[in-house]
Amino acid sequence: MMFMLFGISSSVYAQSTEQRIVTGIVADESGTTLPGAAVTVKGTKTAALTNAEGKYSILVPSNASVLVFSYVGMTSQEITVGSKDVVNVGLVSSTSTLSDVVVIGYGTLRKSELTSSISSVSQKDLKNLPVAGIDQALQGKVAGVTIANNGGQPGGGVSVRIRGLTKVGDNNEPLYVIDGVPMGAKSTSLEQNFLGGGSGQTGQSVLATLNPADIETIDILKDASAQAIYGARGANGVVLINTKRGKANQGKISYDSYVGMAEIPKKLSVMNLRQNAEYMNSLVGEIRAVPGSGLDSIGEFRDPSLLGTGTDWQDEIYRRGFTQSHQLAFSGGSEKTQFYFSGGYLEQEGTLIKTGFERVTLRANVDHQATKWLKTGITTSLSRSDQQIGLSDGFDAVTSTVLYNSPATPVRDINGNFISQNVIGGSTFGNPNNPVALASLRDVTNQTSKAFGTVYADINIIEGLVLRSEGNFDFSLSNDKAFQPFIQNETTKAIILSPSRLREQRNNSLYWALKNYASYNKTFSKHNIGATLGHEAQRSKYDYINANRNDLVLNLPSLNAGDAGLTQGIGAGAGIWSMESVFARLNYTYDNRYAISGTVRRDGSSTFGDGHKWGTFPAVSASWTVSNESFLKDNKYLNYLKFRAGYGEVGGQDAGGANLYSANITLFGTAPFGAGGLPSNVANPFITWESIVTYNGGVDVTTWNKKLEFSLDVYKKVTTDMLLATQVEAFSGLGTAWNDIQTPRTNDGKMTNTGFDIGLTSYNIQKDDFSWKTNIVFSRYKNVLNSMNKPEATITGMFDEYGTKSLVTLSQQGRPFGAFYGYVTDGLFRSQEELNNGVDYGLSIAPGSLWLGDVRFKDLNGDNVVNDQDVTVIGNPNPDFTYGFTNTFSWKGVDLSVFLYGSQGGNIFNYSRRQTESLSSAYNNQLTTVLNRYSASNPDGDMPRYNQWHNNNSRISDRYIEDASYLRIQNVALGFSLPKSLINKVKVNNARFYLSVQNLYTFTNYSGYDPELGAMNNNVRFMNIDNGHYPVPRTFTLGTNIEF
Missing domain, CATH: 2.40.170 (Maltoporin; Chain A)
Known part of the structure; x- marks a missing residue:
């Protein structure tokens, strides 16, 4: 190779033409090494790629040579070699996410070379989330992955579905x-x-x-x-x-910590003591109208206005x-040995x-x-x-x-x-x-x-x-x-x-x-x-x-x-x-x-x-980068x-x-x-x-x-x-x-x-x-x-x-798995004509049996009898679609992220309402919705009548099926990073404080x-x-x- 250098001594010229090996590490701005990064000598065809640890080795012609470091999705850098034998470089991300090195199982691959459907999430996407398990943090972050908490129990289970159910067994988790x-x-x-x-x-x-x-x-x-x-x-x-x-x-030492407070987002509207007393008093006449049944006005309950609100059991239990x-981590190492320790x-x-x-x-x-x-x-x-x-x-x-x-x-x-x-x-x-x-x-x-x-x-x-x-x-x-x-x-x-x-x-x-x-x-x-x-x-x-x-x-x-x-x-x-x-x-x-x-x-x-x-x-996949x-x-x-x-x-x-x-x-x-x-x-x-x-x-x-x-x-x-x-x-x-x-x-x-x-x-x-x-x-x-x-x-x-088995879901050919199964309601009986001309429920027509205000069900098979031959699919637990929407802002040292997550369509079987809207006991509390029940004085009520004599009204039915759609403000986080000019004086590389709401x-x-x-x-x-x-x-x- 010929070099033409003018205005320098022959000794310097000889030194500059001496070829040698230059080594180093290519990493991103956070220090993560970049496998597959390209290192070239500018103006020549000499090139090398970093290995799995981000290391490279390249032959350079002279001290004046310029090395060009590039990686898909990163801004390229040019560095003059000079007399250095080791050149380490940190590349800064451009806007493209194609820079990611993806783990594909028993190896890695650059995202630009992928032929399969693989999604990636980095540590930056998971910060500010106060969760015990990482499966909870992935909710709404990855397309094709549906995640739902099985409850609010700390450390509790999470349902994770990658592109729907795979089998009918209990284990559908990845x-x-x-x-x-x-x-x-x-x-x-x-x-x-x-x-x-x-x-x-x-x-x-x-x-x-x-x-x-x-x-x-x-x-x-x-x-x-x-x-x-x-x-x-x-x-x-x-x-x-x-x-x-x-x-x-x-080498670095990092400390991550947060403290917080959790509360239930809302309480359900159940009757307080005054409402419960009014409810009981209103039942006296209805219950006494049925021969053999009775309920007396109780002394303390006769004038509800004198009562307080009573025990709020939700306040007592929640x-x-x-x-x-708190986490303390130490990481670093030499060229030969690297370590990461954390507690x-x-x-x-x-x-x-x-x-x-x-x-x-x-x-x-x-x-x-x-x-x-x-x-x-x-x-x-x-x-x-x-x-x-x-x-x-x-x-x-x-x-x-x-x-x-x-x-x-x-x-x-x-x-x-x-x-x-x-x-x-x-x-x-x-x-x-x-x-x-x-x-x-x-x-x-x-x-x-x-x-x-x-x-x-x-x-x-x-x-x-x-x-x-x-x-x-x-x-x-x-x-x-x-x-x-x-x-x-x-x-x-x-x-x-x-x-x-x-x-x-x-x-x-x-x-x-x-x-x-x-x-x-x-x-x-x-x-x-x-x-x-x-x-x-x-x-x-x-x-x-x-x-x-x-x-x-x-x-x-x-x-x-x-x-x-x-x-x-x-x-x-x-x-x-x-x-x-x-x-x-x-x-x-x-x-x-x-x-x-x-x-x-x-x-x-x-x-x-x-x-x-x-x-x-077997598997095969292909891609064409047009x-x-x-x-x-x-x-x-x-x-x-x-x-x-x-x-x-x-x-x-x-x-x-x-x-x-x-x-x-x-x-x-x-x-x-x-x-x-x-x-x-x-x-x-x-x-x-x-x-x-x-x-x-x-x-x-x-x-x-x-x-x-x-x-x-x-x-x-x-x-x-x-x-x-x-x-x-x-x-x-x-x-x-x-x-x-x-x-x-x-x-x-x-x-x-x-x-x-x-x-x-x-x-x-x-x-x-x-x-x-x-x-x-x-x-x-x-x-x-x-x-x-x-x-x-x-x-x-x-x-x-309590020993009585109720069919809640039924999966059968041609239907979605786990579909809700039950009777289809057809309003309430609101006239004597509807009772007399209705289908057979296996009950006589009387106040202590089938009566005005009871739930009507559709006779689906047309045999004029309502029985277990009239049950059908009444709901689907699977959503129509789910979505996540994240906006991230940064201004100087301030950062703000707002994450929304939603699920549209699908149904919920609210089984709890079979108890809280049962209207079958004068002594159990109920949701306040029962205050608009059907009665002689409220014939337009949208809830069934009070009925302690049979369980027709509480059949498994679409009465308890509700829309499962929701949009949630899942996480809002506001952070502030102290200026480096300030923290570097006390040998601190980064210091960030944040407030988040989940x-x-x-x-x-x-x-x-x-x-x-x-x-x-x-x-x-x-x-x-x-x-x-x-x-x-x-x-x-x-x-x-x-x-x-």
Whole structure:
């Protein structure tokens, strides 16, 4: 190479022409390294790309050489080499998000090279959100992902659906992969039926043990062409979470903290004492009109104007909850060793008394370049969480009984003792279970200790070829306790809680995986090739043991406190599954214009029998970056245009039990004929993998001088060979009410989800002192259960209400899954003619039977009889679409973000109204809506009449179906960063303070606490059902982020 330099000495000339190697690291403005960044010597063809750690090495001709650093979506920089041998550079983001390096599973890829549907979220998108689990923070941030809190219980479960339901089983949650460790996100549950809670249970999110402040990036694999690399475990979608890591020569100490207060956003309008007295007085004549029935005006109630408001049970049961979070992190390192250490503490008091969540976390991420060819590292997370749980979503739940307990009953008597019921004028008021006593005296807890992590070694075989050997582990130990003491009023000896009960359970789980895979990346001329080939073995084992005692002699929460002669129960169980897999992926890109990717994975699972253990899951996708074609290049109106198309298949193995390809035995210790065993299921050795196929087409556009980015994906997801329980005739003795012997599972069902996702980002204003950015996401899908093992087959959701089962949801062929099922109302009976000429309800026509003001139902089959043959679909829990809308402003050191989230369409089954608008007891409280009930003096009332004589009016019907639509101001955050000229004097790099409000206000027509309901206990058969729901709180927080 020739150099022409004039006006310098020959010695300097000789020095300047000496070639040498220059190395360095390319990172973004936050210090995150940038794999795949281009480094070129200006004016020459000499170029290099940074590796996975953002490092590069390039041959430069002379000291006068200029290096040009560029990365898609970043502003290029030019730096003169001079005498430096190491040149590190930090690139500043331009407006384009194409700069993101996306984790795709067993590797990374620049977003500009993607062929599949993958969405990314960074730590900047998750700040200011006071949540225990990162799944809650993703709500409204990602198109195609529908997220709903299952309740306001601190640390509680969240329903996450990626492009709708995938299967009919309980587990439709995505696979979470945290630093390479896969975690199924099925919530752990603490069943409280033992305490008389009906079907109400509480779930805890598995992600509640992960500190959100440790997270660096999140990538969501939404279509099967991206999910296929995870095979069967990726059937419901995959969420890849990478935690923070240290950067070479970039030591920092950071402290993040917030404190706050939470409250329920609203109270429901139930009658106060004066209204309740007026209501009772108005019933006297109506009840006395029925022979054999009577109600007298009670002395204290005869003149309601003399009464106060009575007990406000909602004020007694709900409180303002304190919350706080603190995290201290250290990161940095040398060229050889980088580290990230953190410790965090979170405390959340629930808005329901005696509920809360407390968590301590420790994290250590270390990477070490042992030699030029060997890199090793370890990622470890330790956590301990303590959760206090309040019973909700059940018939004995305090969140239910608080609404219909009488305002005439005080919480305590003058001596401070709890009162269960209050006798006034010879009449008994109040529910036998005092809600405050239930919540205060019961002790329901979950303690979980968890450790998970990764140990790896990367071996550089040759340039571009890396062999990784990786081990993953996940160990969890949890202790569950549900305790109820025996309590009676010391003065009256009235029973408050009885009997004393205790249930304890120990749960252990251990997961491990071994992965060995090779990755090859090579760029030559206009061609870029990436290939991955690997093997993986996984094993998961769990076991539990529980014991319960009744009538504890010492009334203490100890299993030793019971009398050995009294009833006790002991249970235990265990399970194990294993999987072996091989996988391969090949990516090819030509001239940054045409890209194609192919993936195949073959899984062998212990879930299935011989001859059916193995499943093969292929995928292929391609993209065309039209904007890089010569006819569109440098077009000032269209900066970027890419079309994508993909096909992929993944498998499902959720068979609803263990080893159902063979017959299992249930052992019993006592029976009239002695101890023995009973088959628990009918075997089917031929069951095999479910198949989930996704077709996806997408387009990505950047226009208007890179100020507007638009993404659209259209998809169809088809699940076939679904594993379903065979429905047989009752005389077979299988699948009966007790379900002692389960019917065989078969591969017979089919379900389809079709929809589209839209993402829009607008950089409205980008100036030195002021910026304004808008993000919009929009998701719509339609779910249909196409077929089951026979046309008339159904999947039911039954509520067990004190031994009486009620059909609430019914899924059948051609309908959306989890549809609400019941009678269709047709107004009220308002004339004698309507009664006389109406259809047969199985009741006589009389005031004590079917009468004016009772609910009319439609005779759908036209047989002039209203019975269970007239029930039909009355609602759909699935929304028509969901959307998120975020505006972010910054002005000098001030930043403001406003995030709105909405859900349009779909229905809610407000089951609580069957109690709070039952109009069947003079002594239970009701919602104020019943004050406009039908009566002789109010014949135009829109509520049914008072009726204590039959349950016609409370049939499961569309009377309780409501619109689930809402728009919520989800988060508003205002922050202020101190000037660097001030904080640098005390060696502080950044200092920011902020105030945020979560769940500020909800616009909705729903009459309950909160239209965001999720799935009760994460069971997809009970979606959007409100049966005493724990409302999601409004939270005010004040926080700080400080970095040294």
